[in-house]
Amino acid sequence: MDKQPRLLSSKLFQKHRQVEVVLSRSVLYWKEIEKSRKRSSCTSRESETAHSHAVQVCEIVAVHKSEEDDQGDTKRGRLKKAKQQSQLYPHTFTVSYVRRTRQHQWRCSDVSFHCASQALCQQWIQVINEQLSLLTNRPKRLLVYINPYGGKQQGKRIYEQKVAPLFRRACISADVIVTECANHARDHLKTEANLDKYDGVVCVGGDGMFSEIVHGLVTRTQTDHGVDQSRADAELVPCSLRIGIIPAGSTDCICFGTVGTNDPVTSALHIIVGDSQPMDVCSVHHGDVFLRYSVSLLGYGFYGDVLTDSERKRWLGPARYDLSGVKTFLSHNYYEGTVSYLPTADGLGNPRDKVQCRSGCHICQHKHSSKDKQWEMSEEEEKSDKDRWSTIHGKFIAINAASMSCACPRSPKGLSPSAHLADGTTDLILVRKCSRLDFFRHLLRHTNKDDQFDHSFVEVHRVRTFRFQPFQKQLVSREDPSEPPKKKGFSPMCSGQTTCNYSKAHSSWSCDGEILKHAAIQVSGYDVNMVKIEIPDKHHLTRSNHKEKLAVSSNISQLLAGNSYSCYSGTTL
Numbered sequence: 110m111d112k113q114p115r116l117l118s119s120k121l122f123q124k125h126r127q128v129e130v131v132l133s134r135s136v137l138y139w140k141e142i143e144k145s146r147k148r149s150s151c152t153s154r155e156s157e158t159a160h161s162h163a164v165q166v167c168e169i170v171a172v173h174k175s176e177e178d179d180q181g182d183t184k185r186g187r188l189k190k191a192k193q194q195s196q197l198y199p200h201t202f203t204v205s206y207v208r209r210t211r212q213h214q215w216r217c218s219d220v221s222f223h224c225a226s227q228a229l230c231q232q233w234i235q236v237i238n239e240q241l242s243l244l245t246n247r248p249k250r251l252l253v254y255i256n257p258y259g260g261k262q263q264g265k266r267i268y269e270q271k272v273a274p275l276f277r278r279a280c281i282s283a284d285v286i287v288t289e290c291a292n293h294a295r296d297h298l299k300t301e302a303n304l305d306k307y308d309g310v311v312c313v314g315g316d317g318m319f320s321e322i323v324h325g326l327v328t329r330t331q332t333d334h335g336v337d338q339s340r341a342d343a344e345l346v347p348c349s350l351r352i353g354i355i356p357a358g359s360t361d362c363i364c365f366g367t368v369g370t371n372d373p374v375t376s377a378l379h380i381i382v383g384d385s386q387p388m389d390v391c392s393v394h395h396g397d398v399f400l401r402y403s404v405s406l407l408g409y410g411f412y413g414d415v416l417t418d419s420e421r422k423r424w425l426g427p428a429r430y431d432l433s434g435v436k437t438f439l440s441h442n443y444y445e446g447t448v449s450y451l452p453t454a455d456g457l458g459n460p461r462d463k464v465q466c467r468s469g470c471h472i473c474q475h476k477h478s479s480k481d482k483q484w485e486m487s488e489e490e491e492k493s494d495k496d497r498w499s500t501i502h503g504k505f506i507a508i509n510a511a512s513m514s515c516a517c518p519r520s521p522k523g524l525s526p527s528a529h530l531a532d533g534t535t536d537l538i539l540v541r542k543c544s545r546l547d548f549f550r551h552l553l554r555h556t557n558k559d560d561q562f563d564h565s566f567v568e569v570h571r572v573r574t575f576r577f578q579p580f581q582k583q584l585v586s587r588e589d590p591s592e593p594p595k596k597k598g599f600s601p602m603c604s605g606q607t608t609c610n611y612s613k614a615h616s617s618w619s620c621d622g623e624i625l626k627h628a629a630i631q632v633s634g635y636d637v638n639m640v641k642i643e644i645p646d647k648h649h650l651t652r653s654n655h656k657e658k659l660a661v662s663s664n665i666s667q668l669l670a671g672n673s674y675s676c677y678s679g680t681t682l
């Protein structure tokens with residue numbers, strides 16, 4: 110049982126059994142009275158033996174008076190004893206709480222308690238509500254954008270049937286906008302939406318829809334603060350609103366990679382309880398021109414080609430990726446170019462260290478701890494950056510930059526299983542020209558336990574920033590890659606002649622599922638949490654042993670308690 114002082118304790122009835130119900134600041138606990146001496150009980154985050162149960166207060170969704178239960182009890186009261194009990198305890202309150210099920214999925218369960226007097230019933234409701242009101246990271250007002258066009262075109266139905274009822278139960282008010290065209294949500298956020306009214310923004314859709322929300326919110330924040338986001342070295346101002354994702358797209362890897370499952374109910378519950386997880390965002394520029402932000406995958410070659418082909422097959426829904434994947438695999442294209450990158454300093458792990466980013470991950474936490482000098486670059490280190498740049502010229506089947514694992518149902522461990530959500534780095538994966546069979550072996554390893562980087566033609570680097578210049582016969586770049594790109598170095602690519610002459614030799618970049626119009630890009634990450642998404646990572650706890658569970662959960666509270674990113678759920682951009 111919880112060691113904290115009891116706020117309230119009563120003998121009540123639950124399913125016709127007398128139970129002792131205790132509320133402390135952090136736990137709601139109940140155990141059967143009669144049999145408790147004979148059998149042992151236990152307490153855990155949400156635990157249950159045959160006769161005792163404990164639910165963390167932070168995972169209570171709501172408490173309400175249940176009128177209909179009096180009737181239900183009478184109907185069900187076949188036994189005389191049960192009838193007597195429901196007459197003696199006619200006032201019922203119901204607590205809705207989070208129940209963990211298989212594979213990181215959460216469900217909302219109800220438990221009803223019957224009280225002898227209305228006053229006692231009211232007291233329980235009031236005291237539980239008082240405790241809930243202390244949880245300041247929970248959202249009360251949300252702005253919801255639904256993409257009715259993404260995935261299997263089920264966004265509206267998913268929201269109305271699975272999410273809205275939970276938001277109502279948790280007394281969250283939501284203003285809902287069903288988008289009418291691409292970029293509707295982005296533009297509404299950029300200029301129109303009155304953001305002061307909301308605690309967070311929720312998108313119902315896939316990674317593309319999430320990306321719209323990120324662009325809308327980040328741009329709005331920079332505009333409000335007079336920051337020019339087109340400058341690659343601009344210091345961006347973090348957004349004060351968090352973003353939640355209800356998965357209703359085709360890949361949904363941002364949701365899967367943070368929550369551990371693509372399940373709308375689980376995501377809605379994480380939003381309700383106010384979980385939050387920081388996430389990296391990187392910016393993509395072409396010379397001085399800002400192109401996009403990226404959160405998940407920037408892929409050139411294979412993934413760029415899959416995406417370009419799949420957009421023509423949208424009518425197939427998520428299956429378009431499978432068809433385009435096979436077609437692109439059979440084409441077996443490769444692309445020549447130069448990749449330059451700045452590797453991370455030691456201490457941020459490496460893409461093959463088999464360390465998985467979990468909730469409260471020490472690498473991401475240190476990254477965001479301003480007190481921890483170990484993670485800050487000294488002036489000398491910054492100066493020596495120039496010497497640390499590496500350059501690789503080659504023929505590549507794929508160049509992938511994974512700012513997070515990019516785990517999804519197609520690849521449950523992801524493109525880079527050890528990538529971190531909020532460490533300010535990207536894992537740069539270079540797949541060189543190889544045989545079709547070798548490339549197939551590499552792809553297959555994304556679906557099993559084998560190491561997809563353990564091939565002579567694959568290399569992976571954890572980087573802070575990188576550049577790519579596609580090979581152009583007449584325009585071989587002689588620039589020092591450690592120097593910021595000069596405008597003139599890129600400008601010929603934009604001229605009609607150059608682009609047309611060599612366009613067939615180029616692939617496109619897929620940026621979180623959206624096609625970029627330039628092949629030559631420079632990518633840099635941000636050291637700050639710019640946006641937080643409402644998806645958390647407590648799912649990782651279920652993978653740990655008990656000791657780890659305790660350690661991780663205390664880290665979560667430290668993360669949420671005193672820092673500037675404290676919001677309600679998931680991911681920092």
Ligand SMILES: CCCCCCCCCCCCC/C=C/[C@@H](O)[C@H](COP(=O)(O)O)NC(=O)CCCCC
Nearest residue numbers: 315316317358359360361362430434520552621622
């Ligand atoms: C022989 C079997 C080979 C199977 C290989 C599977 C490898 C899958 C890796 C998937 C990486 C996914 C990275 C996610 C990118 C998304 O941001 C993007 C847009 O998502 P959404 O808006 O929700 O549709 N999705 C893609 O680019 C699809 C990639 C599919 C590749 C087959």
Ligand SMILES: Nc1ncnc2c1ncn2[C@@H]1O[C@H](COP(=O)(O)OP(=O)(O)O)[C@@H](O)[C@H]1O
Nearest residue numbers: 259260288289290291314315316317318358359
């Ligand atoms: N109402 C709409 N009609 C058409 N396209 C839309 C609409 N709303 C959003 N979009 C665009 O749909 C694209 C795909 O959205 P997304 O939710 O990621 O689905 P999917 O995962 O199937 O790609 C995004 O580029 C987004 O900008």
Ligand SMILES: [Ca+2]
Nearest residue numbers: 389512529534
């Ligand atoms: Ca990262």
